[in-house]
Amino acid sequence: xxxxxxxxxxxxxxxxxxxxxxxxxxxxxxxxxxxxxxxxxxxxxxxxxxxxxxxxxxxxxxxxxxxxxxxxxxxxxxxxxxxxxxxxxxxxxxxxxxxxxxxxxxxxxxxxxxxxxxxxxxxxxxxxxxxxxxxxxxxxxxxxxxxxxxxxxxxxxxxxxxxxx
Amino acid sequence: xxxxxxxxxxxxxxxxxxxxxxxxxxxxxxxxxxxxxxxxxxxxxxxxxxxxxxxxxxxxxxxxxxxxxxxxxxxxxxxxxxxxxxxxxxxxxxxxxxxxxxxxxxxxxxxxxxxxxxxxxxxxxxxxxxxxxxxxxxxxxxxxxxxxxxxxxxxxxxxxxxxxxxxxxxxxxxxxxxxxxxxxxxxxxxxxxxxxxxxxxxxxxxxxxxxxxxxxxxxxxxxxxxxxxxxxxxxxxxxxxxxxxxxxxxxxxxxxxxxxxxxxxxxxxxxxxxxxxxxxxxxxxxxxxxxxxxxxxxxxxxxxxxxxxxxxxxxxxxxxxxxxxxxxxxxxxxxxxxxxxxxxxxxxxxxxxxxxxxxxxxxxxxxxxxxxxxxxxxxxxxxxxxxxxxxxxxxxxxxxxxxxxxxxxxxxxxxxxxxxxxxxxxxxxxxxxxxxxxxxxxxxxxxxxxxxxxxxxxxxxxxxxxxxxxxxxxxxxxxxxxxxxxxxxxxxxxxxxxxxxx
Numbered sequence: 060x061x062x063x064x065x066x067x068x069x070x071x072x073x074x075x076x077x078x079x080x081x082x083x084x085x086x087x088x089x090x091x092x093x094x095x096x097x098x099x100x101x102x103x104x105x106x107x108x109x110x111x112x113x114x115x116x117x118x119x120x121x122x123x124x125x126x127x128x129x130x131x132x133x134x135x136x137x138x139x140x141x142x143x144x145x146x147x148x149x150x151x152x153x154x155x156x157x158x159x160x161x162x163x164x165x166x167x168x169x170x171x172x173x174x175x176x177x178x179x180x181x182x183x184x185x186x187x188x189x190x191x192x193x194x195x196x197x198x199x200x201x202x203x204x205x206x207x208x209x210x211x212x213x214x215x216x217x218x219x220x221x222x223x224x
Numbered sequence: 225x226x227x228x229x230x231x232x233x234x235x236x237x238x239x240x241x242x243x244x245x246x247x248x249x250x251x252x253x254x255x256x257x258x259x260x261x262x263x264x265x266x267x268x269x270x271x272x273x274x275x276x277x278x279x280x281x282x283x284x285x286x287x288x289x290x291x292x293x294x295x296x297x298x299x300x301x302x303x304x305x306x307x308x309x310x311x312x313x314x315x316x317x318x319x320x321x322x323x324x325x326x327x328x329x330x331x332x333x334x335x336x337x338x339x340x341x342x343x344x345x346x347x348x349x350x351x352x353x354x355x356x357x358x359x360x361x362x363x364x365x366x367x368x369x370x371x372x373x374x375x376x377x378x379x380x381x382x383x384x385x386x387x388x389x390x391x392x393x394x395x396x397x398x399x400x401x402x403x404x405x406x407x408x409x410x411x412x413x414x415x416x417x418x419x420x421x422x423x424x425x426x427x428x429x430x431x432x433x434x435x436x437x438x439x440x441x442x443x444x445x446x447x448x449x450x451x452x453x454x455x456x457x458x459x460x461x462x463x464x465x466x467x468x469x470x471x472x473x474x475x476x477x478x479x480x481x482x483x484x485x486x487x488x489x490x491x492x493x494x495x496x497x498x499x500x501x502x503x504x505x506x507x508x509x510x511x512x513x514x515x516x517x518x519x520x521x522x523x524x525x526x527x528x529x530x531x532x533x534x535x536x537x538x539x540x541x542x543x544x545x546x547x548x549x550x551x552x553x554x555x556x557x558x559x560x561x562x563x564x565x566x567x568x569x570x571x572x573x574x575x576x577x578x579x580x581x582x583x584x585x586x587x588x589x590x591x592x593x594x595x596x597x598x599x600x601x602x603x604x605x606x607x608x609x610x611x612x613x614x615x616x617x618x619x620x621x622x623x624x625x626x627x628x629x630x631x632x633x634x635x636x637x638x639x640x641x642x643x644x645x646x647x648x649x650x651x652x653x654x655x656x657x658x659x660x661x662x663x664x665x666x667x668x669x670x671x672x673x674x675x676x677x678x679x680x681x682x683x684x685x686x687x688x689x690x691x692x693x694x695x696x697x698x699x700x701x702x703x704x705x706x707x708x709x710x711x712x713x714x715x716x717x718x719x720x721x722x723x724x725x726x
Contacts, residue, residue, distance in 0.1 A: 084650070102414075109673075111677060111680050117673070125392060133387075158445055169622065177626060191611075192609075
């Protein structure tokens with residue numbers, strides 16, 4: 060356990076680092092993008108053309124070709140080029156558990172906004188994000204989220220007239 | 225032109241306009257003073273608050289925020305050697321040594337006043353160049369517009385990333401996203417698998433996801449940071465006017481450099497400040513002081529990075545072409561209010577560009593005052609706990625996305641783009657070209673199709689028109705030249721590493 064916080068009471072429970080080989084991460088992302096692009100290309104070809112000039116599908120086909128060529132070049136570069144140094148060879152994700160949990164918390168809370176209401180949802184989201192960010196001062200943890208929710212209510216609902224049905 | 229300037233001045237009789245300016249300036253300082261947050265994120269976060277505003281109030285607020293974030297970026301750079309924005313890096317080179325010498329107040333004073341001079345002088349240049357540029361652009365046909373949009377995209381894509389292919393990929397992703405929705409010319413649904421997509425991918429939620437939520441994930445990665453030790457501040461008002469007068473040539477030169485670098489799509493405030501810093505060192509009588517606490521170093525960097533704010537507004541207002549992610553986001557904000565920047569803006573809605581010019585001038589004394597009077601407060605802003613900032617940014621992003629359409633669909637888009645943006649940043653794929661392509665995609669496609677339709681499908685129409693041929697050649701060069709430079713450096717490196725055989 061290490062103390063990363065600027066407050067003696069603010070301690071981080073899980074401090075770790077995930078080191079991924081940059082080369083393989085990049086290739087994974089490029090391959091995923093390539094598959095998505097292949098689908099996009101197929102769909103673009105099915106769009107109607109035009110008697111003269113470019114139809115609805117012409118521009119997407121050109122864009123798809125640009126993406127395809129870029130991806131092939133990037134995959135080749137990733138496979139061939141050697142990293143300049145050790146730092147260049149890896150992609151580091153600090154506190155990966157917290158990052159993954161943050162994404163999960165945001166998804167779950169957004170999906171439950173309708174059930175719990177956006178304002179309660181925002182307060183809960185703020186509380187959990189602060190905790191996942193390493194904040195452990197209870198005063199701050201339990202005062203900022205309701206204040207934030209109240210501030211958002213005042214600004215959006217009372218001042219700007221946005222209603223959350 | 226003077227009549228139009230009076231229209232711009234007249235806008236300030238509405239009390240909401242100066243109020244918007246002050247609010248934008250305060251928020252901009254706040255955003256700029258927090259290391260890691262920049263004007264792009266600040267403007268993206270503020271857009272949801274402008275939905276119900278008068279368009280003039282909202283554009284004045286966003287421009288003030290943009291400029292103030294550049295002012296504020298220097299504060300943490302000078303005090304902590306941790307610049308709030310990339311454009312303030314060169315400021316920290318001399319500002320932080322001055323802080324270590326106990327001259328924090330002097331360094332802050334020079335940076336704030338220089339920022340004001342940069343904005344004021346560059347706003348004059350903006351006024352003098354944007355209006356004729358917009359009048360010239362009224363003659364552009366679809367071929368020229370297509371080439372111009374492509375040049376803007378190419379420059380941003382090639383300059384914003386170290387890799388030509390990553391820039392091209394980012395541009396392609398943005399253009400592909402821009403094709404989602406009903407085809408504007410035929411009404412055919414494209415890549416729209418749900419009726420929510422018929423109107424296209426919602427721009428603001430996508431922006432909030434890419435810029436704000438991805439940053440939240442980076443903040444979670446960083447965790448709670450160590451508390452910084454603020455330096456005692458003294459002598460903030462102790463800089464004699466004589467010192468500024470001595471730097472009059474430097475101010476003029478840096479303003480011009482900053483402005484014209486700012487005009488170039490993709491170059492941005494950081495390039496402007498570095499170029500200006502290098503030129504100031506070259507012309508200085510005391511070049512040995514640069515990097516050790518030179519007043520000229522701070523002034524050159526700060527004047528130029530603020531002048532580039534006006535520079536980047538020129539292509540946005542006059543041509544409708546954003547030169548940076550920040551101005552692309554601003555275009556998104558204007559489009560929400562049904563305003564399309566470009567040459568017609570000066571005739572259809574002259575109050576918008578002219579109010580921007582006037583607001584830049586009026587903002588100078590306000591921002592200098594806010595900067596100097598609140599220096600101690602801005603210095604403490606860098607200490608706001610990161611987890612709290614992450615929570616605030618995430619909450620505003622999600623609620624802002626909801627408010628954009630009053631439904632949950634944009635919230636899902638924001639969330640999805642937050643994760644996508646995080647992954648793209650991890651693989652060093654730049655986000656700026658994606659946003660620019662999203663904004664320019666429709667313009668690019670419409671003009672391409674219009675030009676080919678007029679020419680009966682003859683693609684040579686783009687090279688037979690001298691203007692579009694020149695712009696297209698520049699677009700190609702913007703991609704090829706950096707790649708050639710990188711290749712040459714690799715060859716040099718290889719030769720250096722190779723053992724000498726005798």
